[in-house]
Amino acid sequence: MSPDITERAMRGEIEFEPALRERVALLKDMPVSVVDEVLKERITATPGGRELVMTMRAHGAYTCLISGRLHAVHQRGGREDRIQENRANELHRFTTAN
Numbered sequence: 001m002s003p004d005i006t007e008r009a010m011r012g013e014i015e016f017e018p019a020l021r022e023r024v025a026l027l028k029d030m031p032v033s034v035v036d037e038v039l040k041e042r043i044t045a046t047p048g049g050r051e052l053v054m055t056m057r058a059h060g061a062y063t064c065l066i067s068g069r070l071h072a073v074h075q076r077g078g079r080e081d082r083i084q085e086n087r088a089n090e091l092h093r094f095t096t097a098n
Contacts, residue, residue, distance in 0.1 A: 005019050005022045005023055006019075050082060053082045053083060054082060057082070057084075062084055062085075063082070063083050063084045063085070064083070064084060064085035064086070064087065065083045065085070065086050065087065065088070066087045066088070067087070067088045067089075
């Protein structure tokens with residue numbers, strides 16, 4: 001599972017690119033609806049996060065979210081209207097003709 005891959009990467013046992021390839025391989029043949037389901041049922045905003053970002057912006061800070069998670073995760077909950085720039089992985093669905 002992805003948490004196992006993440007743990008291995010955090011311990012330096014696996015480099016970024018192979019870890020990413022392993023994570024992407026887990027998504028193969030998975031319905032796109034699973035992403036929406038996970039976002040709805042498992043992703044919650046960090047308490048105090050909105051206030052932190054709004055306070056920073058009120059004092060002139062530029063806010064950029066950089067993450068190894070999926071871009072869709074950061075769009076949930078209206079985060080895109082508080083964060084000025086979002087750098088995260090985008091999930092694209094490709095189909096191949098046989």
